[in-house]
Amino acid sequence: MTERKECCRRILLMTWHSSLLTWLSKRDTSSIxxxxxxxxxxxxxxxxxxxxxxxKKYGSEPWFQEKLHTGCISxxxxxxxxxxNPLENLLGCKSSLCPFRIRLTxxxxxxxxxxxxxxxxxxxxxxxxxxxxxxxxxxxLSSTVEIESFDSSKLFLKSASEPCHFSYNCSRTPFxxxxxxxxxxxxxxxxxxxxxxxxxxxxxxxxxxxxKVLQACRGDNYKFHAAGREDIDVRMLGPGRPFILEVxxxxxxxTEQCANNIxxxxxxVENKLVxxxxxxxxxSDGWNLMREGEAEKQKQYAALVxxxxxxxxxxxxxxxxxxxxxxxxxTPIRVLHRRSPLEREKIIHWMKIETVAGSSQYFLLHLCxxxxxxxxxxxxxxxxxxxxxxxxxxxxxxxxxxLDVTDIKMECFLT
Numbered sequence: 425m426t427e428r429k430e431c432c433r434r435i436l437l438m439t440w441h442s443s444l445l446t447w448l449s450k451r452d453t454s455s456i457x458x459x460x461x462x463x464x465x466x467x468x469x470x471x472x473x474x475x476x477x478x479x480k481k482y483g484s485e486p487w488f489q490e491k492l493h494t495g496c497i498s499x500x501x502x503x504x505x506x507x508x509n510p511l512e513n514l515l516g517c518k519s520s521l522c523p524f525r526i527r528l529t530x531x532x533x534x535x536x537x538x539x540x541x542x543x544x545x546x547x548x549x550x551x552x553x554x555x556x557x558x559x560x561x562x563x564x565l566s567s568t569v570e571i572e573s574f575d576s577s578k579l580f581l582k583s584a585s586e587p588c589h590f591s592y593n594c595s596r597t598p599f600x601x602x603x604x605x606x607x608x609x610x611x612x613x614x615x616x617x618x619x620x621x622x623x624x625x626x627x628x629x630x631x632x633x634x635x636k637v638l639q640a641c642r643g644d645n646y647k648f649h650a651a652g653r654e655d656i657d658v659r660m661l662g663p664g665r666p667f668i669l670e671v672x673x674x675x676x677x678x679t680e681q682c683a684n685n686i687x688x689x690x691x692x693v694e695n696k697l698v699x700x701x702x703x704x705x706x707x708s709d710g711w712n713l714m715r716e717g718e719a720e721k722q723k724q725y726a727a728l729v730x731x732x733x734x735x736x737x738x739x740x741x742x743x744x745x746x747x748x749x750x751x752x753x754x755t756p757i758r759v760l761h762r763r764s765p766l767e768r769e770k771i772i773h774w775m776k777i778e779t780v781a782g783s784s785q786y787f788l789l790h791l792c793x794x795x796x797x798x799x800x801x802x803x804x805x806x807x808x809x810x811x812x813x814x815x816x817x818x819x820x821x822x823x824x825x826x827l828d829v830t831d832i833k834m835e836c837f838l839t
Contacts, residue, residue, distance in 0.1 A: 523597040523677075532588040595673045601637055601683060602710040603703035604664030604837050605629055605650075610826075612697050613656040615648060625656050632698045633690060634669060640686050642675035651714055651721075651836075652795065654829050662724070662831040663838060664701050668710055678705060702837050713836030722773060724831040725799050727789045729814065732821035734784035739818055740777045743789075746817075747774055754809040756801045770797040789814065790830075800824050 482488040512518055607614075607629055616631055617624040630648040638646050650667040654660050671678075687703040706713075749772040755763045771794040778788040793799065798810065803824040805813035815822035 523599075525595050525597065527593045527595070529591045529593075533586075596677075598670045598672045599641065599643075599674055599678050600706050600710055601669045601671065601678075601686075601703055602667070602706035602713075602837050603687070604666055604701045605633065605660065606662075606664045606699040606701065607654070607660040607697070608699070609697045610657045610659060614650060614653045617656065627697060629667075629698050632694050633667075633700060636690050636693075637669055637671055637686055640676075640682060640689075641671050641678050643671040644673040646671050649714070651832065651834060652723075655800075655827075657827075659828045661828050664699075665829070665832055666714055666834055666836045668706065668714060680705060702839060704837075710836070713834075716835075721795045722792055722833040723795055723797075723829060724790070724792045724833075726828045726830050727791070727799060727803060727824050728780075728826040729787055729789050729803055730823045730825055731785050731787075731815075731818060735787065735818070740779070740787075743814070743817060744776045746772065748772070749775075749812070751797070751802060751813075752811055753798055753801060754806075756798050756806050756809065768796065770794045772797070772802070786825075799827060 478488065609626070611625045612632075613625045613628045614630065616628045629650075634646040634648055637643075647670040648667065649670070650665055652665065654665070676682075683703045683705055687700045690698065690700045751770050751772055753768050753770060755765050755767075773792040773794070775789060775791040778790060780786040780788065789803070791799075793802075798806075801810040801813070803814045803822050805811070805815045805822075813822070
């Protein structure tokens with residue numbers, strides 16, 4: 425075992441750099457980053473040759489026979505333990521889970537050349553994806569290479585004649601902001617919308633909120649997730665639509681006060697287009713709240729409708745008396761180029777009509793529907809692809825002129 429330990433020690437001495445420890449020691453650190461990632465290309469190739477050499481040399485020894493059954497610490501585990509202890513001693517704290525991560529990368533030119541040469545010349549060198557190793561032994565994240573069978577003499581660890589190259593990258597796990605947004609403009613899309621290199625609309629909810637949060641947190645990028653979506657020409661009113669913004673690799677750790685400041689800034693600068701409510705930091709529970717009841721949620725709308733004939737009181741009463749109306753909708757013509765041609769059954773829970781003063785052919789239609797109902801098509805019928813529709817119920821042509829979402833019945837981010 426002495427020879428194997430010496431091999432491990434050589435690797436550690438060859439790859440150990442004080443620059444990382446010095447950098448960490450200058451930080452106000454209460455715990456050591458728990459996710460140190462190692463692409464163990466060198467170590468993956470070296471572990472088995474060393475073990476094969478030890479087996480050949482000490483295979484008849486009792487202590488080695490015992491290790492064959494109980495297992496033996498790997499070179500990468502030796503490196504892992506050798507890194508953790510100095511970090512704990514230098515920083516005066518224990519390793520634990522935290523959002524800060526450090527990725528260490530070790531490369532050695534001659535070792536890589538030896539691996540490549542073995543792969544080219546030895547048909548028994550088979551490769552399989554194994555993943556990067558984690559300092560605390562978590563699940564591998566990305567691919568690397570491991571030798572399944574080889575001639576150990578070709579790759580046996582020799583004394584290092586030159587140092588390996590070492591680099592590290594620091595990052596944080598994503599932070600999540602949850603809240604609700606309101607959209608007041610009929611020329612703002614929910615997400616960035618580009619067609620043939622031309623922007624559709626003057627802005628997007630995603631960019632208005634995302635850029636402000638990214639700037640405040642000094643992150644690399646962001647991802648916007650919302651509970652459903654509205655068309656660019658549809659306003660989002662009432663209590664707003666729930667959303668979560670994922671911010672990646674922030675340089676500043678956001679706080680609740682930071683979230684309050686961001687909300688205030690968005691509402692002061694972008695109040696004519698978009699407004700944010702109840703912005704806060706959330707964790708995995710935020711995702712659960714977004715998912716709970718999303719398919720079964722109810723949505724309320726207000727639509728300005730025109731009909732080809734004047735309406736009477738009986739027409740209003742007929743529409744308002746309909747409860748839990750089942751509607752069959754085929755994929756609308758306007759989205760057929762990007763959606764599967766399916767037939768969906770949806771429910772209109774209730775409707776009521778508000779007359780427009782001075783006109784018998786215009787009215788406001790208030791309705792509550794099952795999530796996923798195409799409201800525009802429910803009004804005009806979409807050339808018979810939605811049935812029944814307001815037009816078929818009233819026995820005339822009906823066109824929707826404006827549409828607003830007035831409520832989304834979900835419990836998340838209401839306060």
